Amino acid sequence: MNIAVVGTGYVGLVSGACFAEMGVSVVCVDINEEKIISLKQGNIPIYEPGLDELVLKNYREGRLNFATELISCLDDVDIVFSAVGTPPDEDGSADLQYVMSVARTFGQNIKKYSILVTKSTVPVGTARKVKTVIQTELDKRGVDISFDVVSNPEFLKEGSAIKDFMSPDRVIIGVETERAKEWMTKLYRPFLLNNFRVIFTDIPSAEMIKYAANSMLATRISFMNDIANLCELVGADVNQVRKGIGTDLRIGNKFLYPGCGYGGSCFPKDVKALIKTAEQNNYSMNVLKAVEEVNQEQKKVLFKKLFYYYRGNLRNKKIAIWGLAFKAETDDMREATSLVIIDLLLEAGATIVVYDPIAMEECKRRVGNMVFYATDMYDAVQDVDALLLLTEWKLFRLPKWDAIKNMMKEALVIDGRNIYDKKEMHELGFTYLCIGC
Structure with a gap:
């Protein structure tokens, strides 16, 4: 199977290299020409343990290649992964301009049945917008080419991303048709052979799962930081409290470590985006607003x-x-x-x-x-x-x-x-x- 991955940032490069390691023919696409030249020379733009060796190995063996335009490889691939950035706007909502740009290019150039997979973290309803953009471009061309849009959110942790991709605790795939499900099943067959959980859902649910998962983890962190601050005031030891509640099987011991606040590219952005999505639907995520407030103070x-x-x-x-x-x-x-x-x-x-x-x-x-x-x-x-x-x-x-x-x-x-x-x-x-x- 041949695939293209658009975006050579953290998610795109890790995903492309890992798919190549599983035997898939991959082209990683980025409009930054200097970045592509640098990648071909073996210079990895991000730090992630083991990534440089994986990229160099698969590039050398011909399973991983790089390009500056999706058009150049679109005729030869079956599935396109969109792994472009979705930075937060000033109001906290996700900026989808790059996601929509990929969708337009896809619609303007496909010649056969193809699948566009959204790997970027995007708000619920994005797949519907992507599908509309693609169909609009096909209508402009006056062609009738079938396609599918799929949601396949990533759950990679920085510092252990390769392990997370190669040995996932779950793979979430949101689909609308049996044809898309069959193709995605074929792509992820190596994971199925190793008994990893591949969970198929409808597309809105897949989009929501990513935000809900990160928001839950952020909530646990902010909760423990709140408890830690109270422990100092009343003379308790949060480390003993953490151990005491972590042994409760209903709670578990993950993400109960207090600290000086969470950061990174996922939790802050995803919490803000989910709050904004709720506001756009006339609902207030009061718990998540508190999570964000606690974290900023922490x-x-x-x-x-x-x-x-x-x-x-x-x-x-x-x-x-x-x-x-x-x-x-x-x-x-x-x-x-x-x-x-x-x-x-x-x-x-x-x-x-x-x-x-x-x-x-x-x-x-x-x-x-x-x-x-x-x-x-x-x-x-x-x-x-x-x-x-x-x-x-x-x-x-x-x-x-x-x-x-x-x-x-x-x-x-x-x-x-x-x-x-x-x-x-x-x-x-x-x-x-x-x-x-």
Whole structure:
């Protein structure tokens, strides 16, 4: 089977490389010519463990190719995946201009039965709009060519995307016809052979499943952060609370870890989009509005702890930040807590030194010379008044605390991910502040 994947961002490139690894002939399409040239030269534009090897292997073996125009390969493919960006508009709704552009190109150029699969995260009802755009273009051409639109939302976690794609806990496919179901079943047959769950639904349900799943996970995070903040006020330990409720089989232990707020490309965008979809249908998602509000405030928690510790005077204080990406194993800083903290510290007159094993270049692109960039995690803490941990990278888990204490001006550590032991840190001579205990 031959497929095209439009968009070589995080979802498109991972999906294309993984389909190629399963034996499918794939063309990844992107209008950015420099990006395509770079990919052909083996330069991967995003950081994802194992992705560079997978792309290079399948490109070298001829199963994965790259192009700058969908038209150039449309005659040779059976299924087109649309994996273009859907950034949020100012009002929180998803911007569908790129999705519709793919649909127009598809309608203007197909010559045989083909399927357009929406892989991007899009609001409920998008497939209907896509179908209308395609049919309009076919009518303009005066041709009668059958086609199908399918919804196949992605559930990839940054840092483990290849594993998630190759060994999914479920594959959701929204279809309207038996013909589309047969073709998608053929494409996903390798997954069926391994007994992975491929769930066929109607299209609106498939579109909703993606938003509902991410919104539920975001809700759990904000709920635990709310509980953590209350634990501090009443003298409880959120880590013990988390373990206590996580053993309830009705609740489970996933996404119950308190922290300094969620970020990234999915949760913030999807929560906003679902709230907006509800508003467009004269309904208010009150729980999700609270989830979003809690998360925005949680991103300020570490700054508030630091601010209170120094009694409101952070001018000329030197602060180290470990971790810039919104989570470990990625260089993604979209909606990252680090950006909020940096802005607050700069506004308070502090000097900032940052270190992240992967996201330093991304931070330079976003923040520029407003902060100092350390050469390593130990260089970052030299003569600082406090250390803030924002991202739980593995190399931060067992640092040389004796050396760090001697390097710091004041032994203050504020842990935004609760990865250190409070008792041990106090025994080492640190003032240690964390979330919810």
